[in-house]
Amino acid sequence: MRSRHLTHFGLLEAESDGTFLHAVTGWDGDPDPRRVIHNVASSQHHPARVRRPAVRQGWLERGPGGTGRGDEPFIEVSWDEALDLVSGELQRVYGTHGSSAVYGDSYGWASAGRFHHAQSQIHRFLNCLGGYVAGVGDYSYGTSGALLPHVIGASPAEVMADATTWDVICEHTDLFISFGGLSEKNSAIGPGGIARHSTRAEVERARKAGCHFIDITPIRDDGFAEADTEWIAPRPGSDAALMLALAHTLDAEGLVDAEFLENYTVGYDRFIAYVRGLGDGQPKSPEWATRITEISSDTIAGLARRMARSRTMINVSWSMQRQDHGEQPIWLGVTLAAMLGQIGLPGGGFQHGYGSSADVGLARRVLSPPALPQGTNNEASYIPVARIADMLLHPGTRVPYNGIEVSFPHIDLVYWIGGNPFHHHQDLTRFRRAFQRPSTVVVHEQFWTSTARHADIVLPATMTIERDDFGAGRNDPHFFPMPALTRPVGEARDDYAIFAALEERLGLNQAFTEGRTVQQWLEHLYSDWRDRLSRKGYPVPPFDEFWRSEYIEIPVPDPGQVLHASFRTDPLASPLATPSGRIEIFSETIDSFGYDDCPGHPVWLEPREWLGQTNRRYPLHLISNQPKTRLHSQLDVGTTSRESKIQGREPVRMNPSDADARGLRDGDAVLIRNDRGSCLAGLAVSDALRPGVVQLSTGAWYDPDPSDPSFCRHGNPNVLTADLPSSRLSQGTTAQHALVEVERWEGPLPPITVDQPPAFVARGDVEPPTR
Structure with a gap:
């Protein structure tokens, strides 16, 4: 039987015998299917699948406590016993400490599918118990997530949903400048799925129409060959200096749109005084920036002039804000677009994410597809999501965040599904130490990832291909039925089935399930969504017809949308959601916070760790970007991911001159x-790669040496990155950059263990303690 199923990296077509997938390919309706989709079938029956419920030996025999977490073997148990243990712990922690002692997370992309979305499932379940400590923001663009609402009155997700479409860019854009590149590999991925990979064709169409692409990045090939891209490679971490010098040239040569700045922005006078050096005596000129960026002053000034005489789109990738002071290049991207006066014009202005995700540049749908309601979280405590290790290590500490102070709660129970924090967090040695602090860690997992290996109770979860669902990617108009392609591997269960069983044990009176099966939920959610669409004047077929179809299309009201067009047309009638209603080049709100690491207008702030330092111990700058052969750490044991390894390890790229210097x-x-x-x-x-730069992608499953957890045998770069916030405004991650040294490994290579399950032991004679 040949069937289709949506993944974050595209729609797969597969022949299935009900147990295995065979002949997996991309959808024949996709003009540019990507190889990463082959990870799915090759991973499903991999030895690293979690096949039965398992409990860490020390936790089962000694009771709750983190000593030995990540080191001890597991004992497989029955589902009944596992569910009894989890329900008992939930009763203990909620009864003794309340919801402020439970960190309930599902950070990460989890699997595609709207109903079985792991984050919706766990948050709905924990809300039925009274709530949980939440992580707010994200790792992908958490820094800009704190900044952009102050500057343009919108979140990054809103900015991307309203992005000027590729159709408009192809027709109107003369110069497309991407700070951080226009990534081919990242455009393979879309949150929730992507039906048609169209970015390559759109880039090629724009280039043939006369659009000139410039990528400003230390990595030349992190883009599309079809773009025929001009490459500018500043020192990593120096982009804000380069952007300030562009602003200086626009100002000094009279290339600024003063009328736009007067009518649509506030605070430009404060910013440009800084650029001119009126306060510190240092004009932010191209000559000044050359010393920081190692880009010639002629190149910088020439680029500014080209921007002014062209219809220019300034694109700033997500990667630009995952660094020290990552707010600054985002703010400066908006500021440069405002100085050019092209915000709201077709093909000009600013965007945060072309090439960072496949959906950016697709027009906004009339309504997002249905999803499982999460309910209300009655727990007031929360943390910036990238500060989880700080919370676990230092409960009670207060930290500044976006104008307030957040107090870290004392966490006794971590409940995690649909994610792998040992992939996305930094300084894994420190994080591993933090993960010892809670009394209990419960994980639903499909594979024995490093997170599962550092848990106490591991419940085997189904892959998306093993369950019924429906799905559509963010901004993607294609809405697909997703019937299961195979039966589950081993004893794996859907997250919904696990929570339904816990609901029964905890006496929640169907607060979680509302008495519905999965199929009943799918029909209920779809029918409610269909009614809302009908009231808007957009009919779609009934559920039974949808479930039998290949897909339906969600209507798109404006295929030629232009970001901020209505604001430009009438800023009084369509103001931005900022205090002034305008673009805030200087933000009184941010300035009032008094943060010296993020003042009231964009500035140059030297990173704590970069190649511009003198007397540095580590002479190479590591870029830990996203991988080409998987999504983050998902399915690292899949064929496409494994084929990219070198001697079984994650590949690290290095310029020939740096390699030769080290033999x-x-x-x-x-x-x-x-x-x-x-x-x-x-x-x-x-x-x-620019000389002095090495690139090691994220996502290799953390494989610590038993005698030294700071040494990963497999190639996870987050043993090298610092767990430090971008600023006090955002508390965002700085995962993208670190200084390192590279040397040849001498002697035999240590074994890799992530492609096998952990050690298991027999139950023995020791009974679990009474809880």
Whole structure:
């Protein structure tokens, strides 16, 4: 039977015998299917699947407590016993400490599908118990998520949903400048799924229409060959200085749209005084920026002039804000677009995310597809999501965040599903130490990831291909039925089934399930959504017809949308949701917070760790960007991901001059190290990297050496990155950048264990303690 199923990396078509997937390909309606989709079938029956409920030996025998977490073997148990243990812990913690002692998270993309979306499932369930401590913001664009509402009155998600479409860019844009690149690999992925990978064709169409693409990034090939891109490679972390020098040139040469600044912005006078050096005596000129960026002053000034005489789109990738002071390049991207006066014009202005995700540049749908309601979280405590290790290590500490102070609660129970924090968090040695602090960690997992290996109770969860659902990616108009393609592997159960069983044990009186089966929920959610669409004047077929169809299309009201068009047309009738109703180049609100690491207008702030430092111990700048062969850490054991490894390790790329200076050759096993940790990788020599830069993608499953958890044998870069916030405004991650050294690995290579399950032991004679 040939069937279709939506994934974050595209719609797959597969022949299934009910147990295995065969002949997996991308959808024949996709003009540019990506190889990453082959990870799905090759992972499903991998030895690393979690097949039965399992409990850490020490927790089962000694009771709650983190000692031994990540080191001890597991004992497989029955579902009944596992559910009894989890329900008992929930009763203990909620009864003794309340909801402020429960950190309930599902950070990460989880699986595609709207009903079985892990975050909706766990949040709805914990809300039925009284709530949970939440993590707010995200790792992808959490820094800009704190900044942009102050500057343009919208979140990054709103800015991307309203992005000027590629159709408009192809017709109107002359110059497309991407700070952080226009990534081909990231455009393979869309949150919730992507039906048609259209970015390559749109880029090619724009180039043929005369659009000139410029990527400002240390990595030359992080883009589309079809763009015929001009490459500018500043020192990593120096983009804000480059952007300030562009602003200086626009101002000094009279290339600024003064009328736009007067009518649509506030605070420009404060900003431009800084650019001119009136306060600190240092004009932010191209000559000044050259010393910081190592880009010639002629190149900087010439670029500013080209921007002014062209219809220019300024694109700032998500990666630009995952660094020290990551707010600054985002704010400066908006500011440069305002100085050019092109915000709200077709093909001009600002965007945060073209190339960062497949959906950016698709027109907004009339209504998002239905999803499981999460209910109300009655717990007031929360943390900025990237500060989880700080919370676990230092309960009671108060930290500044976006103009307030957040107090870290004391967490006794972590309940995590649909994510892998040992992938996305930084300084994994520190994080591993933090993960020892709670009394109990419960995880639903499909695979024995490092998060599962550091849990106490691991419940086997189904993959998306093993359950019925429906799905559509963010801004994608294609809405697909997603019937299960196979039966579950082992004893895996849907998250919904697990929570339904816990609901019964906890006496929640169907508060979670409302007495519905999965199929009844799908029909109920769809029918309610259909009614809302009908009231808007957009009819769609009834559920039975939808479930039998290939897909339906969600209506798109304005296929030629232009970001901020209505604001430009009439800023009084369509003001921004900022205090002034305008673009805030200087923000009185941010200025009132008194943060020296994020003042009231964009500035140059030197990173704590970068190549501009003198007397640095580590001479190479590591970029830990997103991988080409998987989504984050998802399905790292899949075929496409495994084929990219070198000597079984994640590949690290290095410029030939840096490799030669160290006597390294392509294919060598190398050790990457700094004061925080070290990891093994396989060397790939490439002139696509700026000299002095090495690139090791995220997502290799953390495989700590038993005697030294700061040493990852597999190549996870987050043993090297610092767990420090971008600023007090956002408390966002700085995961993208770190200084390192690279050297040849001498001697035999240590074994890799992430492709096998952990150690199991028999139950023995010790009974679990009474709880």
